[in-house]
Amino acid sequence: MAYFLFRRTLGFVLTLLAVSVVVFAVMNVLPGDPALTILGMDASDDALAALREQLGLNEPLATRYFSWVWNALQGDFGLSHSFRVPVSELIAERLPMTISLAIAGMLVTLVLALSLGITAAAQHRRGGDWGVMFLSQLGIAVPAFWLSILLVMLFAVKLRWLPPGGFAGWSDPVAALRSLILPTVALALVQSAVLARVTRSSALEVMRQDFVRTARASGLSQRRVLWRHVLPNALVPIVTIVGMQFAALVTGTIVIENVFYLPGLGRLIFQSIANRDLPTVQALVMLFAAIVVTANFVVDLLYVVIDPRLKART
Amino acid sequence: MFDLPPTKTLTALTLAFGLMASASAAAELVVGMQQEPTSLDPTADATASIDSMMTQNVFESLTTVAENGEVQPNLATRWEVSEDGLTYTFHLAEGVTFHDGSALDAEDVVYSFDRAMAEDSVNPSKDIFEPIESVKAVDPQTVEITLKGKDAFFLFNMGQGDSAIVASETAEGNNANPIGSGPFKFDSWTRGDRLTLVKNPDHRDAADVALDKVVFRFISDPAAATAAMMAEELDAFPGFPAPELLPQFEADPRFRVNVGSTEGEVILAMNNAKAPFDNVEVRRAVATAIDRDEIIEGAMYGQAVPIGSFYPPHGTAYVDLTGAYAHDSEKAKTMFEEAGVAGETMTLRVPPFPYATRSAEIIQNQLSEAGIDAKVENVEWGFWIDEVYKKKNYDMTIIAHTSPNDMGNFARGPDYFYGYDNAEMTALWEKIQTEVDPEARNELLKQGQQMLSDQAVHGFLFQLPLLGVFRQEVEGYWASSPVLYMPLKGVSIAN
Numbered sequence: 001m002a003y004f005l006f007r008r009t010l011g012f013v014l015t016l017l018a019v020s021v022v023v024f025a026v027m028n029v030l031p032g033d034p035a036l037t038i039l040g041m042d043a044s045d046d047a048l049a050a051l052r053e054q055l056g057l058n059e060p061l062a063t064r065y066f067s068w069v070w071n072a073l074q075g076d077f078g079l080s081h082s083f084r085v086p087v088s089e090l091i092a093e094r095l096p097m098t099i100s101l102a103i104a105g106m107l108v109t110l111v112l113a114l115s116l117g118i119t120a121a122a123q124h125r126r127g128g129d130w131g132v133m134f135l136s137q138l139g140i141a142v143p144a145f146w147l148s149i150l151l152v153m154l155f156a157v158k159l160r161w162l163p164p165g166g167f168a169g170w171s172d173p174v175a176a177l178r179s180l181i182l183p184t185v186a187l188a189l190v191q192s193a194v195l196a197r198v199t200r201s202s203a204l205e206v207m208r209q210d211f212v213r214t215a216r217a218s219g220l221s222q223r224r225v226l227w228r229h230v231l232p233n234a235l236v237p238i239v240t241i242v243g244m245q246f247a248a249l250v251t252g253t254i255v256i257e258n259v260f261y262l263p264g265l266g267r268l269i270f271q272s273i274a275n276r277d278l279p280t281v282q283a284l285v286m287l288f289a290a291i292v293v294t295a296n297f298v299v300d301l302l303y304v305v306i307d308p309r310l311k312a313r314t
Numbered sequence: 315m316f317d318l319p320p321t322k323t324l325t326a327l328t329l330a331f332g333l334m335a336s337a338s339a340a341a342e343l344v345v346g347m348q349q350e351p352t353s354l355d356p357t358a359d360a361t362a363s364i365d366s367m368m369t370q371n372v373f374e375s376l377t378t379v380a381e382n383g384e385v386q387p388n389l390a391t392r393w394e395v396s397e398d399g400l401t402y403t404f405h406l407a408e409g410v411t412f413h414d415g416s417a418l419d420a421e422d423v424v425y426s427f428d429r430a431m432a433e434d435s436v437n438p439s440k441d442i443f444e445p446i447e448s449v450k451a452v453d454p455q456t457v458e459i460t461l462k463g464k465d466a467f468f469l470f471n472m473g474q475g476d477s478a479i480v481a482s483e484t485a486e487g488n489n490a491n492p493i494g495s496g497p498f499k500f501d502s503w504t505r506g507d508r509l510t511l512v513k514n515p516d517h518r519d520a521a522d523v524a525l526d527k528v529v530f531r532f533i534s535d536p537a538a539a540t541a542a543m544m545a546e547e548l549d550a551f552p553g554f555p556a557p558e559l560l561p562q563f564e565a566d567p568r569f570r571v572n573v574g575s576t577e578g579e580v581i582l583a584m585n586n587a588k589a590p591f592d593n594v595e596v597r598r599a600v601a602t603a604i605d606r607d608e609i610i611e612g613a614m615y616g617q618a619v620p621i622g623s624f625y626p627p628h629g630t631a632y633v634d635l636t637g638a639y640a641h642d643s644e645k646a647k648t649m650f651e652e653a654g655v656a657g658e659t660m661t662l663r664v665p666p667f668p669y670a671t672r673s674a675e676i677i678q679n680q681l682s683e684a685g686i687d688a689k690v691e692n693v694e695w696g697f698w699i700d701e702v703y704k705k706k707n708y709d710m711t712i713i714a715h716t717s718p719n720d721m722g723n724f725a726r727g728p729d730y731f732y733g734y735d736n737a738e739m740t741a742l743w744e745k746i747q748t749e750v751d752p753e754a755r756n757e758l759l760k761q762g763q764q765m766l767s768d769q770a771v772h773g774f775l776f777q778l779p780l781l782g783v784f785r786q787e788v789e790g791y792w793a794s795s796p797v798l799y800m801p802l803k804g805v806s807i808a809n
Binding site: 085 | 350352353358359360361433434435436437438439440441489490504505506507508531532533534535537538541542544545547694695696697699700701703704715717
């Protein structure tokens with residue numbers, strides 16, 4: 001286990017390092033100049049030169065990279081080129097929004113997908129199965145932004161039950177929850193469509209096995225068989241997909257945050273790339289990479305919990 | 315509660331109702347903004363939304379510009395100009411304070427100009443300070459500015475956000491915590507969500523300011539902007555991003571739609587320094603190939619005024635040159651053939667603005683009818699401003715020039731991205747810039763328009779409209795804007 005942890009930590013560090021090099025290189029190859037995007041079309045050459053000097057853009061590329069790494073190791077991610085405030089401050093402002101949305105989206109996805117998937121498996125080739133399969137096909141086909149607009153039109157514009165967008169923070173929890181409902185649903189409906197299908201097929205696989213027949217034969221109720229015997233044994237592929245989906249949820253918030261004008265990390269990275277704000281993009285991509293790597297790590301740990309037989313192999 | 319004597323209960327009730335009444339009477343305006351700035355300092359960042367929120371609302375300049383383009387007193391209540399037109403003596407308003415309570419006097423004006431003109435200045439319009447020789451404080455209420463030469467646009471330029479008066483103690487923090495002297499004070503900014511201004515009760519014109527609080531909400535997606543307006547989350551969207559969505563507001567009695575004008579000339583820019591556009595006949599052929607009415611109909615849903623040269627139709631020197639190259643695909647085809655460029659492929663690199671991307675598709679089609687194969691490349695803004703604008707790496711592009719008095723772009727020589735080099739135009743602009751008599755200047759501006767049209771420097775398309783959606787109760791917004799800002803001083807909400 002110690003070796004496993006060591007290997008994982010090393011992988012984590014190397015991944016982040018590789019990501020930082022790639023981001024740095026890509027942002028520098030990409031046409032665009034932060035000073036020019038800030039000062040615009042009427043800027044004089046000496047104003048541009050002065051701003052480049054201020055932003056430290058005149059230093060050689062390698063010097064800039066290594067001083068960035070050195071500072072980042074000490075927890076200093078630098079000043080945003082366009083906002084002129086510490087990047088860590090920008091991220092701290094927005095992280096609660098994006099994390100709230102991703103976690104709420106994940107919970108709703110799990111509840112929807114597991115119950116629909118199991119129902120479909122139980123009703124294999126009957127009405128419930130067809131219904132779930134049809135809905136999930138629809139969920140996969142419908143783009144999240146379009147679904148979002150429909151939800152807003154119905155619940156915010158027509159019925160006026162919920163706000164059309166925005167998020168003012170958790171200081172007013174009721175308002176915060178109301179603001180999160182539509183984006184969460186928009187995010188979760190699409191994600192759960194995929195997961196429901198995986199749950200269904202994985203459950204069907206397990207249901208063919210002998211121990212399920214034995215459980216049925218020993219007189220257990222259908223409900224108990226499904227939730228106590230089938231689901232736990234069907235979890236390995238489900239957890240794999242959930243791990244991937246959590247990463248997708250965090251990045252998927254980019255679209256959702258735009259449609260619901262939520263002040264989250266997705267909009268921040270969008271704006272920062274447009275402004276060629278390297279320090280901000282760099283820190284955000286690292287953060288997203290860290291989330292993805294962590295999610296994968298948690299999934300690996302969960303495998304062992306779900307299926308103790310795997311312990312011997314790690 | 316029940317133990318209270320009746321009079322006390324009554325007082326408490328009256329108090330509570332009184333509070334509620336005053337709370338509902340507090341005029342709060344919620345404004346939708348498409349573009350969110352990353353800084354709030356108009357003297358250090360060119361983002362247009364900084365000006366529309368901050369200039370003349372939070373920050374003030376010596377002068378200001380009215381809706382009709384006229385220069386008016388502001389921090390300077392009056393001024394004298396010397397005989398030779400080179401020395402301006404500005405008299406500052408009495409008792410003006412910055413929002414942090416410190417006094418605004420002549421030293422602050424000198425500081426603001428020194429900062430904008432310094433070698434390490436990052437002012438986005440540093441060129442407008444170029445004509446200034448010196449700025450000095452005569453006494454705490456008087457500033458004397460001496461110019462190197464006459465400048466017809468000097469007083470106008472002194473009314474822009476770039477020339478806002480700031481305090482030396484707070485200037486560096488203005489990007490996130492702006493301290494000005496205007497009728498509204500900065501209250502808070504939740505990046506990505508909203509920015510709040512509150513009324514400045516100490517302002518000299520406070521009695522004329524109807525709004526107590528203004529909240530700007532940042533909504534970039536047009537569909538989301540529409541939903542927010544429809545759900546009455548917003549009172550106003552003064553720069554509405556999507557002309558195609560306006561009819562549904564026009565049909566709704568709750569809203570008022572305004573179609574005004576801006577200083578933005580939308581042009582099909584051609585790289586005059588590069589073949590084939592170094593040939594005036596090719597440029598004329600392009601001008602003949604394009605059909606403005608079709609472009610305006612298709613790209614702007616009919617909501618724009620065509621232009622035939624580089625000057626806004628609402629300006630006092632405007633001449634209508636839209637008939638100069640009547641649309642005729644066949645004639646254009648012959649012209650291209652005669653110039654030897656028929657059947658050539660050219661690129662049209664367009665920035666990510668709806669007016670540009672939509673116009674590009676229509677122009678591509680019109681050029682193909684005239685035998686030219688135009689390849690449309692949609693690029694993002696960071697790419698455009700570096701590759702197209704700075705490095706001049708393009709054949710054709712579509713862009714709106716939103717600054718006022720910008721005919722001088724054509725006098726910037728071959729280094730500017732137009733690649734246009736005409737000594738006659740440069741000399742004419744020199745004369746325009748130094749001609750202080752408005753009548754005579756208008757004559758020169760007319761000559762300039764004629765010259766640009768004759769040489770078909772670019773395809774001149776239309777004036778960018780100012781599209782606004784407002785709740786019926788909102789009054790006093792400018793219908794058109796001769797500058798980049800939108801004063802909130804005259805805005806009110808009817809009950």
